[in-house]
Amino acid sequence: MTDPGRTTCIDEAAILVATQPGAAARLRARHRSRGDGCCTGCGPTLVPWPCVHITIADRADHLKPRPTDHPATPRKRQPPTPRVGP
Ligand SMILES: [Zn+2]
Numbered sequence: 001m002t003d004p005g006r007t008t009c010i011d012e013a014a015i016l017v018a019t020q021p022g023a024a025a026r027l028r029a030r031h032r033s034r035g036d037g038c039c040t041g042c043g044p045t046l047v048p049w050p051c052v053h054i055t056i057a058d059r060a061d062h063l064k065p066r067p068t069d070h071p072a073t074p075r076k077r078q079p080p081t082p083r084v085g086p
Contacts, residue, residue, distance in 0.1 A: 031050075
């Protein structure tokens, strides 16, 4: 059972996609069903459609972009802690 408070790598990818305007649409344009049940964008190995990219795009569409969730958001560096004692 998955911890409901824990994010998966798919969740993290969806957050990243949600912060990029048009990214979910670009994933959908590239990863379409070939008609034989496989993805047009995943290859050369045949991957069943919907592939993980579509899963990420679907989740991204349900997320509201929150810039603070973006892993590339620069974090404030903390000044080094001075050493005290021996
Ligand atoms: Zn695909």
